[in-house]
Amino acid sequence: MLRPNMNYRELKDSYLFYNIAKKTREYTDAHPGIHIYRMGIGDVSLPLASSVIDALHRGVDDQAKKDSFRGYMPECGADFLKETIKGHYGRRGVDILNDEIFISSGASDELGNILDLFDRSSSALVIEPAYPAYVDASIMAGRRIIHLPAGDWNGFLPLPSKDTEGDLIYICSPNNPTGAVYSRDMLKKWVDFANSRGSVILFDAAYEAFIEDEDVPHSIFEIEGAETCAIEICSLSKTAGFTGTRLGYTVIPRSLIREGMCFNDMWVRNRTTKTNGVSYIIQRGGAAVFTEEGIKEIGEAIKYYKENARILMRALDDARVWYCGGKNAPYIWLRCPGDMGSWEFFNLLLHRIQVVGTPGVGFGAAGEGYFRLSSFGSREDTKEAAERMRELLVSL
Amino acid sequence: MLRPNMNYRELKDSYLFYNIAKKTREYTDAHPGIHIYRMGIGDVSLPLASSVIDALHRGVDDQAKKDSFRGYMPECGADFLKETIKGHYGRRGVDILNDEIFISSGASDELGNILDLFDRSSSALVIEPAYPAYVDASIMAGRRIIHLPAGDWNGFLPLPSKDTEGDLIYICSPNNPTGAVYSRDMLKKWVDFANSRGSVILFDAAYEAFIEDEDVPHSIFEIEGAETCAIEICSLSKTAGFTGTRLGYTVIPRSLIREGMCFNDMWVRNRTTKTNGVSYIIQRGGAAVFTEEGIKEIGEAIKYYKENARILMRALDDARVWYCGGKNAPYIWLRCPGDMGSWEFFNLLLHRIQVVGTPGVGFGAAGEGYFRLSSFGSREDTKEAAERMRELLVSL
Numbered sequence: 001m002l003r004p005n006m007n008y009r010e011l012k013d014s015y016l017f018y019n020i021a022k023k024t025r026e027y028t029d030a031h032p033g034i035h036i037y038r039m040g041i042g043d044v045s046l047p048l049a050s051s052v053i054d055a056l057h058r059g060v061d062d063q064a065k066k067d068s069f070r071g072y073m074p075e076c077g078a079d080f081l082k083e084t085i086k087g088h089y090g091r092r093g094v095d096i097l098n099d100e101i102f103i104s105s106g107a108s109d110e111l112g113n114i115l116d117l118f119d120r121s122s123s124a125l126v127i128e129p130a131y132p133a134y135v136d137a138s139i140m141a142g143r144r145i146i147h148l149p150a151g152d153w154n155g156f157l158p159l160p161s162k163d164t165e166g167d168l169i170y171i172c173s174p175n176n177p178t179g180a181v182y183s184r185d186m187l188k189k190w191v192d193f194a195n196s197r198g199s200v201i202l203f204d205a206a207y208e209a210f211i212e213d214e215d216v217p218h219s220i221f222e223i224e225g226a227e228t229c230a231i232e233i234c235s236l237s238k239t240a241g242f243t244g245t246r247l248g249y250t251v252i253p254r255s256l257i258r259e260g261m262c263f264n265d266m267w268v269r270n271r272t273t274k275t276n277g278v279s280y281i282i283q284r285g286g287a288a289v290f291t292e293e294g295i296k297e298i299g300e301a302i303k304y305y306k307e308n309a310r311i312l313m314r315a316l317d318d319a320r321v322w323y324c325g326g327k328n329a330p331y332i333w334l335r336c337p338g339d340m341g342s343w344e345f346f347n348l349l350l351h352r353i354q355v356v357g358t359p360g361v362g363f364g365a366a367g368e369g370y371f372r373l374s375s376f377g378s379r380e381d382t383k384e385a386a387e388r389m390r391e392l393l394v395s396l
Numbered sequence: 397m398l399r400p401n402m403n404y405r406e407l408k409d410s411y412l413f414y415n416i417a418k419k420t421r422e423y424t425d426a427h428p429g430i431h432i433y434r435m436g437i438g439d440v441s442l443p444l445a446s447s448v449i450d451a452l453h454r455g456v457d458d459q460a461k462k463d464s465f466r467g468y469m470p471e472c473g474a475d476f477l478k479e480t481i482k483g484h485y486g487r488r489g490v491d492i493l494n495d496e497i498f499i500s501s502g503a504s505d506e507l508g509n510i511l512d513l514f515d516r517s518s519s520a521l522v523i524e525p526a527y528p529a530y531v532d533a534s535i536m537a538g539r540r541i542i543h544l545p546a547g548d549w550n551g552f553l554p555l556p557s558k559d560t561e562g563d564l565i566y567i568c569s570p571n572n573p574t575g576a577v578y579s580r581d582m583l584k585k586w587v588d589f590a591n592s593r594g595s596v597i598l599f600d601a602a603y604e605a606f607i608e609d610e611d612v613p614h615s616i617f618e619i620e621g622a623e624t625c626a627i628e629i630c631s632l633s634k635t636a637g638f639t640g641t642r643l644g645y646t647v648i649p650r651s652l653i654r655e656g657m658c659f660n661d662m663w664v665r666n667r668t669t670k671t672n673g674v675s676y677i678i679q680r681g682g683a684a685v686f687t688e689e690g691i692k693e694i695g696e697a698i699k700y701y702k703e704n705a706r707i708l709m710r711a712l713d714d715a716r717v718w719y720c721g722g723k724n725a726p727y728i729w730l731r732c733p734g735d736m737g738s739w740e741f742f743n744l745l746l747h748r749i750q751v752v753g754t755p756g757v758g759f760g761a762a763g764e765g766y767f768r769l770s771s772f773g774s775r776e777d778t779k780e781a782a783e784r785m786r787e788l789l790v791s792l
Contacts, residue, residue: 002563002594003515004657011665043467053460056677060452063444063641070640071439105501105671112670113509116536119399136669140512167398199398237672244466245459246675261400269407273532274508275501276633279642281452282675 007142014132016362023346024356036350037385039312039373040358042176042331044241046304049297051288052240059284073277076268077103077249081283084290085249094221096251102267103278103286106248107206107235112137113274114202114231114250117266118168125166127158129177129363129370131204134170143168149366152335156180156324160193169194171220172204174211177363177372178333179325181216187223194229198258201230209239209302211328219251227253231263238330240289240298247278247286305330308382309375315386319393332373333360337396345371353388403538410528412758419742420752432746433781435708435769436754438572438727440637442700445693447684448636455680469673472664473499473645477679480686481645490617492647498663499674499682502644503602503631508533509670510598510627510646513662514564521562523554525573525759525766527600530566539564545762548731552576552720556589565590567616568600570607573759573768574729575721577612583619590625594654597626605635605698607724615647623649627659634726636685636694643674643682701726704778705771711782715789728769729756733792741767749784 020040028034048056062068082101089096104110115137123144126134138145146166150156156178171190173182182190194201203220211218220226232251236242252264271277288294309326316323316334323334336345342359349355360370375382416436424430444452458464478497485492500506511533519540522530534541542562546552552574567586569578578586590597599616607614616622628647632638648660667673684690705722712719712730719730732741738755745751756766771778 002518002596002654004654004659004662005513005515006655006657008513008657008662008665014665014668045462045465045467047462047465048459050460053456056456056459057453060449060456063452064446064449066441066443069441069443069637071441071637072639073642105674108672109670117401117404119401122398133669136665140666140669197397241465241467243468243672244676246469246672258398258400259402261402261404263400266400266404269404269410269532270536272410273529273536274505276504276639276642278501279675279678280640281677 005140007140010139011136014136016132016358020346020356020358023350027350034354037353037355037377037381037388039377039382039385040356041374041376043243044238044376045378046241046301048241048245048285049288049294049301051291051293051297052285055288056281056285059281062284063281070280073280073283075271075275075277077101077278078280078283081287084287088290089219089221089251092218092222094219096221097254100251100253100264102250102252102271103283104248104250105278106237106242106246107204107233108133110233110248110250111202111204113270114233114267115141116270117263118200122167123165124168124170125164126170128365129156129360129367130170131172131176132363135364147364147366150178151366152322152324156333157182157186159186159189164193167199169199169201170204171201172206174207174329175325176207177331177358177360177367179329179331180333181211181213181328183215184217184223187217187220188225191220191223191225191229195225199229200256200258200263201226203230203232205232206235207238207329208234209298210306210330212306213328216328221251221253227255229256231256236286236289240294241301242286245282245285247282304379305375308377308379311382311386312373312375312389315390316393318390321393326375330375332375334371334373336369336371337393339369342368342371349389349392353385353392355385355388401536403536406535407532410532412528412755416742416752416754419746423746430750433749433751433773433777433784435773435778435781436752437770437772439639440634440772441774442637442697444637444641444681445684445690445697447687447689447693448681451684452677452681455677458680459677466676469676469679471667471671471673473497473674474676474679477683480683484686485615485617488614488618490615492617493650496647496649496660498646498648498667499679500644500646501674502633502638502642503600503629504529506629506644506646507598507600509666510629510663511537512666513659514596518563519561520564520566521560522566524761525552525756525763526566527568527572528759531760543760543762546574547762548718548720552729553578553582555582555585560589563595565595565597566600567597568602570603570725571721571727572603573727573754573756573763575725575727576729577607577609577724579611580613580619583613583616584621587616587619587621587625591621595625596652596654596659597622599626599628601628602631603634603725604630605694606702606726608702609724612724617647617649623651625652627652632682632685636690637697638682641678641681643678700775701771704773704775707778707782708769708771708785711786712789714786717789722771726771728771730767730769732765732767733789735765738764738767745785745788749781749788751781751784
């Protein structure tokens with residue numbers, strides 16, 4: 001008798017963004033024509049870099065002619081793209097092999113798919129607040145989830161203790177939603193913990209391009225010992241505005257081995273079975289990102305978002321609101337004033353100053369009383385939202 | 397303690413295409429400059445239709461400008477593409493809802509991912525010879541596999557009997573590798589069987605565009621009762637030459653329910669957790685396929701491949717070789733002459749007439765003694781290969 005995957009019954013409905021949209025719509029329906037300042041979105045707003053656009057057009061042209069037409073792509077990614085990613089790592093002093101790079105359709109796809117490499121009896125450690133998909137993907141697989149709550153007492157950067165458990169360890173730094181970043185020393189503690197315990201770290205590096213502090217590693221492979229305990233999952237979504245274009249990459253070191261099984265070999269086997277690779281056209285576009293011209297252009301877009309973050313942070317500083325993030329990350333994570341709950345603060349901002357953000361409790365119970373602001377909006381809206389928040393928060 | 401997914405140990409190495417490439421290379425190394433007639437590939441050779449190319453360029457242009465830039469796509473697919481697919485079904489009298497269509501990166505990705513909907517205790521019935529990924533994906537999940545061997549005694553189209561088992565039933569029609577097609581009446585027997593048993597059919601319709609006989613359904617949803625027992629997985633790879641461009645779609649009826657769980661709802665939940673959708677640019681290209689101009693253009697490409705198939709079939713007819721497929725499918729599946737094994741025949745063709753095909757045994761034990769020819773090559777090569785085969789086979 002066929003049985004559905006009953007683990008799906010354990011999933012909570014994901015109402016966060018649905019509820020944000022619903023409450024916003026109710027408000028705009030009651031106030032026709034009113035402008036809403038959207039500081040909640042995790043999506044980028046600037047168009048693709050012109051070097052990427054040119055490369056995409058050339059990729060399309062290749063598909064139009066018999067001599068340059070490309071059929072099935074290598075399942076683990078095209079060498080012309082892997083080479084540029086290898087160079088990107090090399091510039092930070094991290095040596096990886098082409099065979100250790102896997103091209104993906106993006107980090108969210110990869111974070112879901114890669115769990116196939118691990119037995120379902122292996123538990124997952126999730127530092128909360130967290131990107132909701134970490135928890136949901138583990139529930140779907142029937143994995144035991146260990147929640148490690150973070151808070152302002154540790155700057156939202158918990159470290160392992162002797163009681164810490166977890167076979168798979170999700171680490172996202174710079175973090176979504178808190179914008180907090182692990183230093184080299186702190187990350188080394190997680191690496192040593194994973195190696196001593198035989199755990200595997202799933203390192204989500206989606207926001208690495210926003211790092212500006214020297215002491216904050218862009219890749220977990222800058223940390224000694226990570227090559228025997230970590231998989232790094234990267235994305236061009238925030239690095240180069242690929243949220244709707246879809247491209248990412250994953251690094252699995254050849255030396256990551258458990259019970260005699262090499263996860264790199266296993267992932268090759270998985271990919272050759274379960275995909276025919278990523279679109280040639282999109283890979284061509286991606287290969288333009290880490291060229292000299294591409295790096296310059298994406299740097300300018302990131303500078304733009306960072307200036308947005310600074311504008312928001314100055315307003316919070318003026319109002320003496322506690323926050324983290326913003327400096328090495330596109331997100332600012334603030335404590336709601338006056339012991340307000342996340343949704344209470346959401347309603348206040350929407351109704352009083354027409355600013356929409358993301359209630360922290362949507363990222364897990366540890367996020368209650370916190371609120372996420374994003375720097376991905378337009379400059380104009382960000383300026384006005386910051387001014388309105390300053391005034392409101394100072395007056396509370 | 398972290399445990400790798402030990403089911404990977406049960407996988408056999410997939411040597412089929414590797415061995416074909418190796419043997420071919422050894423031959424060309426020994427005979428420098430010799431031309432090889434490649435009739436083995438399952439990849440297309442004609443470039444994309446010009447209406448698709450135009451739509452792709454427009455999609456790229458949209459990503460270059462702030463006003464038309466598209467970020468995160470809907471996880472289950474863009475409505476502008478779903479509408480064209482709904483129309484494609486409608487023209488065959490199959491009514492489906494937009495919510496029943498899911499846009500994917502292609503059938504191979506989807507065939508792997510969709511297994512997450514089913515408990516691992518559910519067994520998989522594989523009609524063999526078969527696309528190797530059916531078996532491998534089930535091994536990775538630790539599923540029990542029931543092999544149902546097909547043969548020339550039933551035209552490679554087995555039907556369920558009272559002893560047939562299988563919770564998940566893979567059906568590929570037109571079939572890869574045999575090119576055999578189920579008629580409406582035959583498919584109805586599988587649908588009735590699945591409904592009576594509570595099984596779910598995974599219907600792989602990747603080759604539907606090659607069907608020319610009126611009596612052969614393009615979609616399993618042309619069969620009454622399929623809406624309560626089938627998921628249809630489709631691809632633009634062969635329909636429109638998207639093997640390297642990557643786009644597909646899956647239909648999960650709202651009425652497909654087991655143990656109170658609606659698989660359509662489950663797949664929405666899966667997609668919203670494990671993907672951020674398919675590239676906007678590629679979806680724009682895909683939306684051009686089922687327009688009036690697109691249908692005309694892809695029809696011409698298919699006509700070209702079908703003429704290739706006819707050229708190969710005429711040669712086999714002249715040599716009185718048994719085969720199936722070729723008429724409603726891009727593949728021709730022939731019985732090796734004189735009780736030869738698949739690899740023996742491969743070597744004969746390579747060494748005597750420089751034609752490369754695919755040994756049938758690579759698709760499972762039931763394929764031993766058979767051989768697959770593809771119609772996706774160039775006209776010139778196909779003509780010459782057919783002529784050489786005719787001469788050789790007549791002489792045996």
